[in-house]
Amino acid sequence: MHPKRKRNLAATVALLPTWFAAIVVYIGTMVWSIRLSFTDSTLFPSSNYVGFAQYAKLFSSSKWIASLQNVLVFGVLYVAGCLALGFLLAAALDRKVRFESAFRTIFLYPYAMSFVVTGLIWQWMLNPTFGIQASIRSLGWESFVFDWVVNRDMAIYALVLAGVWQGAGLVMVIALAGMRGIEGEQWKAAQIDGIPVWRIYVSIILPQLGPALAAAGMLLAMGVIKTYDIVVAMTNGGPGSSTEVPAKFIMDNLFGRQNLGLATAGATVLVLGVIAAVAPFRYAMHMRNRPRGAA
Amino acid sequence: MASPHPNGPRPARLTAGSIGLYAFLVVAALFFLLPLYTMVVTSLKTMDEIRLGQIFALPATLDFSAWATAWSGACMGTVCVGIRAGFWNSVAITVPSVALSVFIGAINGYALSLWRPRGSSLLFGLLMAGGLIPYQIFLYPMVRAMANINLYNSVPGIVLVHVIFGLPLVTLLFRNYFVSVPEELCKAARVDGAGFWRIFFEIMLPMAVPMVVVVSMLQFTGIWNDFLLGLVFAGRDNLPMTVQLNNIVNTTMGERTYNVNMAATILTALVPLAIYFLSGRWFVRGIAAGAVKG
Numbered sequence: 001m002h003p004k005r006k007r008n009l010a011a012t013v014a015l016l017p018t019w020f021a022a023i024v025v026y027i028g029t030m031v032w033s034i035r036l037s038f039t040d041s042t043l044f045p046s047s048n049y050v051g052f053a054q055y056a057k058l059f060s061s062s063k064w065i066a067s068l069q070n071v072l073v074f075g076v077l078y079v080a081g082c083l084a085l086g087f088l089l090a091a092a093l094d095r096k097v098r099f100e101s102a103f104r105t106i107f108l109y110p111y112a113m114s115f116v117v118t119g120l121i122w123q124w125m126l127n128p129t130f131g132i133q134a135s136i137r138s139l140g141w142e143s144f145v146f147d148w149v150v151n152r153d154m155a156i157y158a159l160v161l162a163g164v165w166q167g168a169g170l171v172m173v174i175a176l177a178g179m180r181g182i183e184g185e186q187w188k189a190a191q192i193d194g195i196p197v198w199r200i201y202v203s204i205i206l207p208q209l210g211p212a213l214a215a216a217g218m219l220l221a222m223g224v225i226k227t228y229d230i231v232v233a234m235t236n237g238g239p240g241s242s243t244e245v246p247a248k249f250i251m252d253n254l255f256g257r258q259n260l261g262l263a264t265a266g267a268t269v270l271v272l273g274v275i276a277a278v279a280p281f282r283y284a285m286h287m288r289n290r291p292r293g294a295a
Numbered sequence: 296m297a298s299p300h301p302n303g304p305r306p307a308r309l310t311a312g313s314i315g316l317y318a319f320l321v322v323a324a325l326f327f328l329l330p331l332y333t334m335v336v337t338s339l340k341t342m343d344e345i346r347l348g349q350i351f352a353l354p355a356t357l358d359f360s361a362w363a364t365a366w367s368g369a370c371m372g373t374v375c376v377g378i379r380a381g382f383w384n385s386v387a388i389t390v391p392s393v394a395l396s397v398f399i400g401a402i403n404g405y406a407l408s409l410w411r412p413r414g415s416s417l418l419f420g421l422l423m424a425g426g427l428i429p430y431q432i433f434l435y436p437m438v439r440a441m442a443n444i445n446l447y448n449s450v451p452g453i454v455l456v457h458v459i460f461g462l463p464l465v466t467l468l469f470r471n472y473f474v475s476v477p478e479e480l481c482k483a484a485r486v487d488g489a490g491f492w493r494i495f496f497e498i499m500l501p502m503a504v505p506m507v508v509v510v511s512m513l514q515f516t517g518i519w520n521d522f523l524l525g526l527v528f529a530g531r532d533n534l535p536m537t538v539q540l541n542n543i544v545n546t547t548m549g550e551r552t553y554n555v556n557m558a559a560t561i562l563t564a565l566v567p568l569a570i571y572f573l574s575g576r577w578f579v580r581g582i583a584a585g586a587v588k589g
Contacts, residue, residue: 008412008413010492011406011410011411011412011491012412012413014402014403014406014491015402015403015406015407015412015415015418017399018399018403018418018422018466019414019418021459021462022418022421022422022425022462023421025433025437025459026421026422026424026428026433028436029432029433029435029436029437029440030428030432030433032435032436033432033433033435033436034432085323088319089320089323092316092319092320092323093320095316097316097317103320103323106324106327106328107323107324107327108571108579109327109331109568109571110327111582112516112570112571112578113564113567113568114519114520114521114522114537114563114567115520115522116520116522116537116540116541116563117520117537117540117560117563120540120541120544120556120560121330121331121334121560122330123544124333124334124337124350124556124557125329125330125333125350127350129348130345130348130350130553131350132350134349134350135348135349135350135351135352138348138349165326165327165330169327170582173582197312222427225429226429226430228522228523229523229537232522232541232545233541233545236545247429247431250431251431251523254431254434254435255527260435263431263435264432264435266431267429267431268432270429270431270432271428271432274427274428274429278427
């Protein structure tokens with residue numbers, strides 16, 4: 001027998017609790033939930049299998065469809081907004097500015113706050129009666145409208161605004177770390193060629209930050225699929241269903257409406273969504289790394 | 296908004312470009328600071344003052360009564376005991392969760408990188424995949440399982456849930472840390488007859504103190520800020536501060552007292568903010584380390 005095997009016994013034992021968590025909690029509960037999604041369970045689990053009936057019901061629910069559309073709109077704008085603002089902030093701080101660390105602290109502090117706090121702050125800022133709208137109107141601009149949280153058509157953008165405020169700092173930190181890792185030689189060469197600074201950032205720096213920004217984007221996208229707290233705190237899905245999101249739909253059906261089969265079907269769809277979002281990224285990473293390893 | 300990037304070569308002194316650059320930074324800083332400022336001034340006003348609709352105006356007099364109410368008298372539905380209970384619940388939940396998950400994460404990272412027993416990469420892969428899965432798919436079976444072992448709606452129960460769902464992040468961070476430790480160090484100790492645990496406690500853990508600090512801060516912030524798991528698993532008597540805050544602010548009974556709401560919001564954000572402001576660079580290191588995994 002391999003002598004290493006025996007020495008590894010302690011290591012194996014040390015990892016047992018984690019094995020337990022991975023197999024029983026992660027895989028076990030997931031299988032249980034997926035199984036429930038094929039039953040007609042309501043308040044209690046039932047073992048009456050109904051095939052894909054819950055999925056059919058799910059996708060014929062206008063609320064679920066609305067929540068998918070909402071999370072798509074929110075997700076695209078939130079991730080794009082965080083990446084764009086984060087990159088701009090990093091590029092600005094990269095220009096050897098004064099008070100760099102003070103600015104960095106200011107841009108990142110919202111990331112330390114919870115989504116509940118973020119949602120409540122912005123709910124108050126956007127309050128149409130006492131918030132920004134009222135303040136601007138009292139300055140004399142009587143027709144000024146900034147009622148996003150209570151406006152069906154705009155509420156989802158209010159969530160984007162709050163989300164970008166909270167998350168842009170994360171992208172800034174990652175992008176800035178990447179920019180600091182780029183050699184000065186490239187800068188000198190580009191400047192000797194007389195390339196304008198903004199062109200250097202767009203054509204030379206941005207492509208090199210690709211992997212780091214992709215990682216940041218994926219991190220944010222994972223958060224999008226899980227979006228729940230910020231919606232509950234800021235709009236609670238309203239007005240109407242204009243800010244309903246899948247995670248909230250599932251929670252409502254799981255604990256509020258006692259609709260276990262439908263909720264687990266929704267959760268299964270959410271997991272498939274994560275796989276669909278991550279797989280291409282993983283594959284791209286895999287393909288990138290392979291030739292480098294071979295060379 | 297002004298262009299953030301100056302044109303032409305690096306400016307030596309004040310140019311249109313550098314003015315544009317600083318203008319952009321200052322406008323951005325205002326955007327990020329305005330909510331914090333608004334929250335603080337609102338919490339120091341009286342309701343009469345708030346009704347004037349001047350959200351950015353400084354308070355006429357400093358009135359701390361909203362803070363006192365938020366702490367010990369704000370209402371959740373019909374119960375008016377303030378956010379104090381939530382604060383202590385959050386402390387009771389967060390402290391053991393952080394201690395346990397950091398400890399287990401350090402052991403995992405050490406075992407997975409320097410010992411690599413059979414199945415290590417499978418376990419690591421499972422954890423990383425598990426870390427991506429939305430909690431919603433775990434919730435119902437977890438609730439049933441916790442109820443079966445009498446831990447549902449209890450502090451030990453919610454602590455266990457936080458430890459389990461924290462495993463992917465803490466394991467990843469510690470594994471990445473210990474991977475950079477020279478393997479010879481571990482081998483030499485083994486030749487000297489030290490075993491798995493002795494090497495861990497006497498060599499690896501003391502060496503990993505910076506990582507322990509970073510991971511602790513990340514976990515503390517994350518668990519303090521959690522809403523979903525606390526809502527589902529903690530039970531009525533142990534609801535964390537975030538859940539109680541939401542109950543206070545979004546309660547539909549009676550007139551909304553915005554000054555109290557904002558004071559309660561600040562109180563809830565205070566602990567993570569304090570960690571952030573006191574430890575700035577460590578926090579940044581932590582989120583950078585957590586983000587690189589992709």
